[in-house]
Amino acid sequence: MRGSLKLFTWFGIPVHLHWSFGLIFLYALWIGYANNLDMAGTIWLMGFFMALFGCVLLHEYGHALTARRYGVQTQDIILTPIGGIARLERMPEKPVQEFLVAIAGPMVNVVLAIALFFLGKLLFQGDRWTLFSWILEQNLTFGDSSGEEATDILDESGIPSSGLLFYLPVLVVTNIALVVFNLIPAFPMDGGRIFRALLAMRLGRVRATQIASWLGQGIALLFIVFGLWQGAITLALIGLFVFSTARSENSMVRLDALLRGYKARDLLRPNFTRLAANDWMQTPITLVQQGLERHFLVFDLDDRLVGYLPEAQIIAAMKKRDLSAEISQYMRPDVKVVHQEQSLEYVYHLLQQQGQSVLAVADQGELVGVIDQLGLQNFLRMRASN
Ligand SMILES: [Zn+2]
Incomplete structure (x- = not known):
């Protein structure tokens, strides 16, 4: 793909980094600067972003390797700042198979969230485990949990702002967020594909795609409006991407069905x-x-x-x-x-x-x-x- 850098090939699938991915590193540097982080803090932050995109990459492999089971190859996986894309040759046409391919990505993040949680439990004991749970809870509840026990410890040691004790629970929460976000039924996001597959079992592929595409475009518009209003540029960009892909996938499926019916x-x-x-x-x-x-x-x-x-x-x-x-x-x-x-x-x-x-x-x-x-x-x- 143009404007991208080939990182490596794993399971026979080339992994590409889109040029705009460089923005992530600039963003990390900027956050580091704006928060007065020292060198070590900035490196931890970058490490966190790398780990985050590692999770996104494994998510894409979830799609790609499930698709392979049904004889569908993956051209490549591209990592962009707004997420990963596994470019499958095509979507398997049996609704059950599309359902499984679509849900495999978020399932990877479920597994990762659980695994990282237990990794934390293994690494941290006593006071440090209490802190780990507290940071996890803070992130899950958007900073609304009380946790008196933790505050006592924090009075003595201060809130950790970097290191594994800080980033590991954040990564657990990020994986949970990835699951929730990807399951939003905005076709062609994973949730939308799951929705289309379920509809297709009853209504057929053309009609199912049409409905899923309408819903996808509606939600995409909400992403764009909300993103611009709240200054969440990433969300607005995802909205734009979802909107245009939903439209073009719909016309592709219609064309396919049309071509198939004639000689x-x-x-x-x-x-x-x-x-x-x-x-x-x-x-x-x-x-x-x-x-x-x-x-x-x-x-x-x-x-x-x-x-x-x-x-x-x-x-x-x-x-x-x-x-x-x-x-x-x-x-x-x-x-x-x-x-x-x-x-x-x-x-x-x-x-x-x-x-x-x-x-x-x-x-x-x-x-x-x-x-x-x-x-x-x-x-x-x-x-x-x-
Ligand atoms: Zn996905």
Whole structure:
């Protein structure tokens, strides 16, 4: 991915650090400065941020390794200041599998919270354990717990502001916060995916995605408004991200369902102009100016298909006033022939992703029509609107 640094590969999945991650370190330095922390305090703070993102990374591995069980590979994991993203090739389509993949991330943080809690219990005894519990409680209740016993100890030793005794309970609470936050049903956050999977069991994937996406966009707007109002920029940024992803995932799922329902024969155009390779460019230029056709198939003297002429090439010839050049000089030879029973998914792949502007459609060795980009777009627009 652009603008990111590859850290390492673990379980066969490359882990990337987004450039903006550098902001975290600047942020840590700034907090250290603003709170008059000494060198050791600032290093502890940075260590805490590293540990925090270690927890986020393990969360993403929870998703990635569960997905792998269902045959879905993960392209990479990217760490950004607003969280991690495991870029799965695709989401497993069985709702139960999507449910498990989505919930695996937060489950990792549940396990981490419990493990870190017991690590604390193991490391600290007596007064130090009382302090540990007190700091944990303070963080869980936003500083509202009384804990008289702890205050007595604190009067003697002062509140620890760094070191493991301070950061370990904070890390426990952070993991709990990660669980709670990720379970908010704002699709495509984990909670939203869980929600979609549950809905999909009853309503089907398309309808479920639509509902989950609406709810996701609604919650995302609340994140943005609340984030801007309270000055919680991270929350506002997450809101923006959730909002745009919810929209695009919804249209992707709709498109997928649409493509699956049709074949090449459903949108082929049986009437098309056959260009001869040795004809002049004047002919396609005139045809394009007349309007209807934009991309053409090209044949040789024996009426064999030898290439195609995309609109871009015709315009190039027009600009150079190269009217008397042979079509063979401008045509592209890599023309693709698809069978009329071929799925629309495949046709879409060739036209949109591989940039073929026109395809020949055949049945039993005979050309029966063409499909071009314009025709595909019109077809999708018509079908999507009803
Ligand atoms: Zn997650």
